[in-house]
Amino acid sequence: MSLIHKSAAELGALVAGGEVSAVEVAQAHLDRIAAVEPQVNAFLHVDAETTLGQARAVDARRAAGEDLGPLAGVPIAHKDVFTTVDMPTTAGSKILEGYRPPYDATVTRRLREAGLVILGKTNLDEFAMGSSTENSAYGPTRNPWDLSRIPGGSSGGSSAAVAAYEAPLSTGTDTGGSIRQPAAVTGIVGMKPTYGGSSRYGLIAFASSLDTPGPFARNVMDAALLHEAFSGHDAMDSTSIDAPVPSVVEAARNGDVAGLRIGVVKEFGGDGYQAGVLARFHETVELLESLGAKVVEVSCPSFSTALPAYYLIAPSEASSNLARFDAMRYGLRVGDDGTRSAEEVMALTRAAGFGPEVKRRIILGTYALSSGYYDAYYGQAQKVRTLIARDFEAAFHQVDVLVSPTTPTTAFPIGERADDPMAMYLADLCTIPTNLAGNAAISVPCGLADEDGLPVGLQVMAPVLGDDRCYRVGAAVERALEGRWGGSLLSKAPAL
Numbered sequence: 001m002s003l004i005h006k007s008a009a010e011l012g013a014l015v016a017g018g019e020v021s022a023v024e025v026a027q028a029h030l031d032r033i034a035a036v037e038p039q040v041n042a043f044l045h046v047d048a049e050t051t052l053g054q055a056r057a058v059d060a061r062r063a064a065g066e067d068l069g070p071l072a073g074v075p076i077a078h079k080d081v082f083t084t085v086d087m088p089t090t091a092g093s094k095i096l097e098g099y100r101p102p103y104d105a106t107v108t109r110r111l112r113e114a115g116l117v118i119l120g121k122t123n124l125d126e127f128a129m130g131s132s133t134e135n136s137a138y139g140p141t142r143n144p145w146d147l148s149r150i151p152g153g154s155s156g157g158s159s160a161a162v163a164a165y166e167a168p169l170s171t172g173t174d175t176g177g178s179i180r181q182p183a184a185v186t187g188i189v190g191m192k193p194t195y196g197g198s199s200r201y202g203l204i205a206f207a208s209s210l211d212t213p214g215p216f217a218r219n220v221m222d223a224a225l226l227h228e229a230f231s232g233h234d235a236m237d238s239t240s241i242d243a244p245v246p247s248v249v250e251a252a253r254n255g256d257v258a259g260l261r262i263g264v265v266k267e268f269g270g271d272g273y274q275a276g277v278l279a280r281f282h283e284t285v286e287l288l289e290s291l292g293a294k295v296v297e298v299s300c301p302s303f304s305t306a307l308p309a310y311y312l313i314a315p316s317e318a319s320s321n322l323a324r325f326d327a328m329r330y331g332l333r334v335g336d337d338g339t340r341s342a343e344e345v346m347a348l349t350r351a352a353g354f355g356p357e358v359k360r361r362i363i364l365g366t367y368a369l370s371s372g373y374y375d376a377y378y379g380q381a382q383k384v385r386t387l388i389a390r391d392f393e394a395a396f397h398q399v400d401v402l403v404s405p406t407t408p409t410t411a412f413p414i415g416e417r418a419d420d421p422m423a424m425y426l427a428d429l430c431t432i433p434t435n436l437a438g439n440a441a442i443s444v445p446c447g448l449a450d451e452d453g454l455p456v457g458l459q460v461m462a463p464v465l466g467d468d469r470c471y472r473v474g475a476a477v478e479r480a481l482e483g484r485w486g487g488s489l490l491s492k493a494p495a496l
């Protein structure tokens with residue numbers, strides 16, 4: 001088996017055992033990137049020299065006898081919304097074109113400390129606003145299963161890179177579904193940790209009360225290893241939780257669901273869901289039952305109001321966070337010819353530097369926060385948020401985890417929803433409640449839809465700091481289904 005087809009755990013073991021060098025592993029992935037990027041466009045920035053320099057440093061640390069942990073020498077694709085001192089950071093926006101941050105995000109720093117080798121920065125919807133990666137200022141990323149379709153978003157470059165074997169691991173951020181939805185539509189694993197379980201320091205902010213860094217991988221164990229590598233308390237993030245990281249690797253190894261109480265969310269899975277998605281979802285629930293889980297239906301009535309609440313809260317926070325892009329402090333500056341006021345330069349820069357979806361959200365958010373409307377919109381949405389958290393709380397008295405399809409449909413064609421924001425927003429129907437309540441959720445592959453042969457994801461939601469439960473159920477599903485399929489779901493993808 002070639003190096004690019006190996007799991008992160010296997011690659012880490014090969015490097016640790018001295019059977020292959022980190023440089024060789026990095027080179028194999030750089031070659032793959034060179035071969036498929038013209039079709040996939042998962043990366044915004046790849047610099048072979050920087051990558052190989054990191055790999056050489058890992059080989060040197062290992063030769064010096066340093067104990068680097070299970071992922072040392074494993075390559076990773078890094079979402080271009082985390083700051084990196086040695087690579088540009090654009091958040092997929094023209095307004096940050098060529099921007100070089102002066103410091104590493106905590107997630108970036110921890111990747112480096114664990115000896116992971118950063119291959120480059122991945123494409124995303126501008127400032128992580130979108131579900132298709134079509135809102136990137138640098139062109140769309142394509143789904144390796146079908147190049148005419150979207151890879152999900154906003155972390156679509158990260159999901160596509162892993163699904164196309166350009167990297168065994170990648171990072172993402174999930175504000176409303178931006179890890180789980182891309183994972184589901186590209187047939188890989190994506191985890192949104194508990195809010196505050198992974199650091200936001202150095203993550204370019206979209207909606208600060210929701211943004212959560214998390215891992216992508218081709219299997220549950222690799223995702224758990226990466227989760228453990230970059231999560232945990234960070235004094236630089238005021239909302240970081242000062243508690244040990246849940247034992248996710250142990251849970252991924254365990255994968256035992258006997259006696260586990262699983263709740264099927266009644267509100268998710270009716271009209272508007274693709275038949276093939278529902279069929280795979282229900283079969284997987286039956287599978288979990290056959291493995292000894294106790295399955296019941298659970299009603300979470302407020303979940304149906306999550307989407308409108310999110311589209312008030314997230315844009316409100318975005319309108320405030322994006323005010324910093326003022327043509328003075330970062331990146332682009334338009335019209336500064338000595339004749340214009342600072343205000344005019346600011347307006348011209350923001351008009352030229354932000355794309356249409358970002359502008360839509362800034363306008364929406366500014367309106368929702370304006371005096372006279374604040375209580376009616378933002379205040380009301382915050383109340384809905386509380387109701388959703390209470391629904392979760394009540395549900396987790398009854399069951400250990402909740403399950404649903406990750407997305408209502410499989411990957412849609414590029415262009416199909418680009419001019420229809422409402423249709424685009426619906427891609428996150430099932431993922432948003434978890435963001436509003438701050439708990440943990442994972443998406444794992446559960447089969448292919450009959451209509452189009454495209455991947456379907458199962459979402460497993462757990463309580464705050466119950467991240468390990470997501471991995472336990474994910475591992476059980478993966479083990480049982482891969483037994484049936486005779487390999488991973490991704491091995492059924494057409495070769496690029």
Ligand SMILES: NC(=O)C[C@H](N)C(=O)O
Nearest residue numbers: 128129130175176177178
């Ligand atoms: N950022 C996210 O988690 C994605 C969500 N679709 C949004 O556009 O807000």
